[in-house]
Amino acid sequence: MxxxxxxxxxxxxxxxxxxxxxxxxxxxxxxxxxxxxxxxxxxxxxxxxxxxxxxxxxxxxxxxxxxxxxxxxxxxxxxxxxxxxxxxxxxxxxxRNSNFRTVAEEWLEKREKEGLGDATIAKTRWLLSLIYPVLGKRPIGELGSPELFIALRKIEATGRHETTRRLRSLLGRIFRYAVATGRADRDPASDLRGAFIVPQTKHFAAITTPIEAGNLLRAIETFQGHEITRMALRIAPHVFLRPGELRLAQWADIEFDKAIWQIPAERTKMRRLHKVPLSRQVCDLIEQLYDLTGHAPYLFPSFYTWKRSMSENTINLALRRMGFSADEMTAHGFRAMASTLLNEMGMWHPDAIERQLAHVETNGVRRAYARGEHWNERVKMMQHWSDYLDQLREGGKVVRPVFKRRVSE
Missing domain, CATH: 3.30.160.390 (Integrase, DNA-binding domain)
Structure with a gap:
């Protein structure tokens, strides 16, 4: 019924x-x-x-x-x-959750969970803050290439060409995520490749000749600033780490018994564990540094509190005090100095040098076949490099200190 x-x-x-x-x-x-x-x-x-x-x-x-x-x-x-x-x-x-800002924040949250570094996250948020006022409230699926072009062109007009390039690439990653989650049909940012001014590549200033390197090393030895800064300057040429990897180094990273300095993956640019074989000279310098800062978690703590690391500008400011301008030498320049002079020696496999610089092969096929770390060669190379730096500084005299401290100590 x-x-x-x-x-x-x-x-x-x-x-x-x-x-x-x-x-x-x-x-x-x-x-x-x-x-x-x-x-x-x-x-x-x-x-x-x-x-x-x-x-x-x-x-x-x-x-x-x-x-x-x-x-x-x-x-x-x-x-x-x-x-x-x-x-x-x-x-x-x-x-309800398809406006550009919501999708971008969702994508960024995913990348944070995947382990993207704090510095990279902060940089990404800054880039997004430039585009949110224009595109933030727009449904992402309705945005097209012309609208993105107009928004990016305004940023380019201020002279920030590298920022424009990075932002276009970032937009592409966000749109591809939107496509994957059903909130956009395609990536309109891909249509903008080649639409903006290509910024001129600006390399970090670096000293790359033996004579200039010797002058730099002698200047470091006579540096009159804070002793912790002087130790950082003395160690930096030997290990040629990235500035952030150097200043954030912790005593727990040093394997005293094996003479190895390990940089955890989360503190490296490439998010890969990086190992530095320590030469006899570096071992001796670390022994001296331990007497200064061994009580702190960081090798190079802040001048104001041992609970924080040295400021990111400390080494560059010290180089300026020694008379080296920003166009002559930077903290990052120790890497270029080592790369140039080691390659010019002709003694070492280029891949060994690249591995020690913690560079990752960008060619996927080549990377698949170049898995070796060239460790034994790197150990010999780092000792030879320290001996060579001593020769540049001392005119042939090679110092051979002994690394005594052990984990049990």
Whole structure:
């Protein structure tokens, strides 16, 4: 028997929920609490299924019958009403969370969980802050190449060409994430390759000749500043780490018994564990440094508190005090100095030098075949390099200190 308005209105709750059938799979479910909702049973691909249509009286008897009829038509056309309902909910949720800023923050959160470094995260947030005022509230799926071009062109017009290049690349990664999550159909940023001024590559200033390197080393030996800074300057040429890897180094990174300096993956640019074989000279310098800062977690703590590392500008400022301008030498320049002079020696495999610089092969095929770390050669190379630096500084005299401290100490 078909249901009536009066029958529905008079239906009372029972100890257990029950069904009031209207026919063709449509029924009203009455819960023990007295709530009433429309539901439809149907068969799809041989399976018995049920779907909730909605509550009564918000959905009237006539509306419930009309919706039930539409769902039966979907089944006839090979569409599962329950799956279609889930897709509508998902699409509605995506619409609410599909503006550019929401998608960008979601992508950035994912990258943070994947271990992206704090400095890189901060840089990315700064880049996004440049574009949020223009694109932040726009649905990401509606953004096209012309709109991105106009937004980026305004930044380029201020002379920030490298920023524009990096931001275009960042937009591409965010759009590809939006495509993967169903909130955009394509990456419009890819259409903008070659649309902006290519910035001129600016290398870090570095001393790369033996004579100039000798002058630099002698200047370091006579440096009159803070002793911790002087020790950092004395060690830096021998290990040629990136400035951040040097100043953030911790005593726990030093394997005293093996004469190895390990840089954890989270503190390296390439997010790979990096090992530095320590020459006899560096071992001796670390012995001296331990007497100064061995009580602190960092090899090179701040002047103001041993709980923090040395400032990122300390070494560059020291170089300026010694008379080396920013166009002559930088903290990063010790890497270029080592790379240039080691390659000019012709004694070492280029891959050994690259591994010691913690460079990663960009060619995927070559990287797959170049998995060796050239460790034994690097150990010999780092000792030879320290001996060579001594010769540059002392005119041939090679100092051979002994590394005495052990882990047990």
């Amino acid at each position: 078909k249901l009536t308005f009066t029958a529905i209105q008079n239906a009372k709750p029972r100890e257990r929920g029950y069904k009031m059938f209207d026919g063709e799979g449509l029924y009203l479910y009455v819960s023990p609490a007295g709530g009433k909702s429309w539901r439809l049973t149907y068969r799809f691909q041989g399976q018995q299924k049920a779907i909730t249509i909605g509550p009564w009286p918000m959905i009237s008897l006539a509306d419930a019958r009309a919706r039930g009829l539409e769902m039966r038509r979907q089944v006839h056309d090979g569409i599962d009403p329950a799956l279609e309902k889930q897709l509508r909910k998902f699409n509605a949720m995506m619409d």
